[in-house]
Amino acid sequence: MTDKYTQFVSGGFGRDLARKLGLPQPVALRRYTPGDPLLEGPVVVLGPGSGAESIAAQLLGWGLDVRRNIGGSEKIAALVLALDELADPSALSAPVQAAGQLLRQLKASGRVVVVSRDPATANDPATAAARQAVDGFTRSLAKELRAGATANGVILREGVDAGASSAMGALRFFLSARSAFVDGQFLRVDDAQAVPDGGVRPLDGKVAVVTGAARGIGASIAATLSRDGAKLILVDVPAAGEQLAATANRVGGVALQVDITAEDAADRILELAGTRFGKLDIVVHNAGITRDKLLANMDPARWDSVIAVNVSSQLRMNEVFLASPLFAEGARIVSLASTSGIAGNRGQTNYGASKAAVIGMVRATAPRLAERGGAINAVAPGFIETEMTARIPFATREVARRLNSLQQGGKPQDVAEAIAFLVSESAGGVNGEVLRVCGQNLVGA
Numbered sequence: 001m002t003d004k005y006t007q008f009v010s011g012g013f014g015r016d017l018a019r020k021l022g023l024p025q026p027v028a029l030r031r032y033t034p035g036d037p038l039l040e041g042p043v044v045v046l047g048p049g050s051g052a053e054s055i056a057a058q059l060l061g062w063g064l065d066v067r068r069n070i071g072g073s074e075k076i077a078a079l080v081l082a083l084d085e086l087a088d089p090s091a092l093s094a095p096v097q098a099a100g101q102l103l104r105q106l107k108a109s110g111r112v113v114v115v116s117r118d119p120a121t122a123n124d125p126a127t128a129a130a131r132q133a134v135d136g137f138t139r140s141l142a143k144e145l146r147a148g149a150t151a152n153g154v155i156l157r158e159g160v161d162a163g164a165s166s167a168m169g170a171l172r173f174f175l176s177a178r179s180a181f182v183d184g185q186f187l188r189v190d191d192a193q194a195v196p197d198g199g200v201r202p203l204d205g206k207v208a209v210v211t212g213a214a215r216g217i218g219a220s221i222a223a224t225l226s227r228d229g230a231k232l233i234l235v236d237v238p239a240a241g242e243q244l245a246a247t248a249n250r251v252g253g254v255a256l257q258v259d260i261t262a263e264d265a266a267d268r269i270l271e272l273a274g275t276r277f278g279k280l281d282i283v284v285h286n287a288g289i290t291r292d293k294l295l296a297n298m299d300p301a302r303w304d305s306v307i308a309v310n311v312s313s314q315l316r317m318n319e320v321f322l323a324s325p326l327f328a329e330g331a332r333i334v335s336l337a338s339t340s341g342i343a344g345n346r347g348q349t350n351y352g353a354s355k356a357a358v359i360g361m362v363r364a365t366a367p368r369l370a371e372r373g374g375a376i377n378a379v380a381p382g383f384i385e386t387e388m389t390a391r392i393p394f395a396t397r398e399v400a401r402r403l404n405s406l407q408q409g410g411k412p413q414d415v416a417e418a419i420a421f422l423v424s425e426s427a428g429g430v431n432g433e434v435l436r437v438c439g440q441n442l443v444g445a
């Protein structure tokens with residue numbers, strides 16, 4: 001659905017009025033179209049150690065206009081802050097001050113990406129403190145940026161160099177327009193091979209299944225994976241058959257009417273994948289439902305159906321996929337969680353439980369995918385403009401869509417772009433992670 005307020009304040013009288021009254025002034029975000037340049041303008045790489053050097057060298061290799069310093073009048077497309085060698089919180093001062101000096105030069109929809117190390121594996125308290133400080137710094141900075149600019153972080157796990165291909169894959173996603181609605185977030189990367197620049201069709205030759213693909217976010221995921229080169233199976237309930245067929249025709253894919261709570265749902269998907277394509281590389285567990293009620297009024301049917309669709313079906317299907325020889329080496333799974341599963345949401349004890357359960361499932365399944373060179377991750381959308389959120393009463397909806405650092409609802413495409421990244425070889429080394437696509441929700445976690 002359209003966000004009339006954002007249109008109203010985007011120019012002329014509306015913009016002046018919003019400015020005068022101190023009202024939110026969301027801007028149209030830069031979104032990805034294949035063939036667009038990664039960045040339009042210089043990227044400045046700051047940082048005290050050798051990490052900054054190796055990141056700068058990699059970015060130069062991508063043909064970017066890389067600077068280690070820049071004049072006071074030139075506009076900047078992105079700022080990369082390499083903080084991977086911090087051993088004490090006091091060491092943050094100089095690099096963050098240097099970054100602060102440049103923020104006024106950051107363009108609309110500009111990017112700040114901080115590269116740091118995992119506090120959980122620090123050897124001493126001062127190093128752990130310094131690494132954890134980066135988290136609070138980045139999240140706070142994200143809340144200060146304006147005009148669609150974002151700040152996110154890449155966290156290097158033990159033994160990963162700042163210039164490693166896995167780190168570069170995550171860095172490239174955060175720099176790109178694919179991460180338009182990802183703000184104040186981190187991705188941890190392991191030492192695995194990644195292909196940071198997968199080109200315009202990074203999923204060429206891959207076979208993907210998307211559940212709940214008839215409409216909304218699922219239809220957008222299907223369109224985006226197809227755009228990126230994947231062959232598709234689109235799944236939805238028989239009741240949505242007509243819409244599913246229309247979507248499959250539009251994006252180019254095979255429609256499969258199946259309820260994912262059926263015992264044989266995964267077998268039916270594998271059977272179709274086997275006969276049509278001979279393998280299955282990518283699973284996107286997108287189908288989900290809400291049945292909101294306060295817990296005091298919650299009937300068993302509402303609770304049970306949400307758990308059954310949103311998580312039990314995924315648990316059952318994953319076991320079948322993982323046992324199948326058709327589920328290819330390097331296979332990738334992405335599950336749709338929700339910020340409600342992280343921060344909680346009134347009236348959604350069932351939904352919040354199911355989406356938190358998805359996160360637990362993803363973390364516990366990650367080692368099994370790693371064994372075969374694959375990965376499983378979760379994407380947690382915040383407020384996304386779909387039929388699901390269009391059903392929220394007007395006043396609640398208007399508040400909910402403004403309560404994030406970008407002051408607007410995301411688009412289904414924003415969730416789809418994050419998923420397209422996570423199922424691609426650019427995301428090598430990203431496993432068991434939860435990536436929020438929420439514009440940095442201001443409420444809750």
Ligand code: NAD
Nearest residue numbers: 212216217236237259260286287288336338381384386388
């Ligand atoms: P939607 O209701 O518009 O679409 C969901 C699709 O899933 C529908 O086509 C529906 O028919 C299908 N589906 C439902 N039950 C199914 C079943 N048993 N078997 C097969 N298909 C089934 O929802 P959406 O807004 O596009 O959300 C997609 C996913 O994103 C869901 O998992 C949802 O929980 C999650 N999510 C959405 C938002 C948001 O703001 N819209 C926020 C956070 C998370």
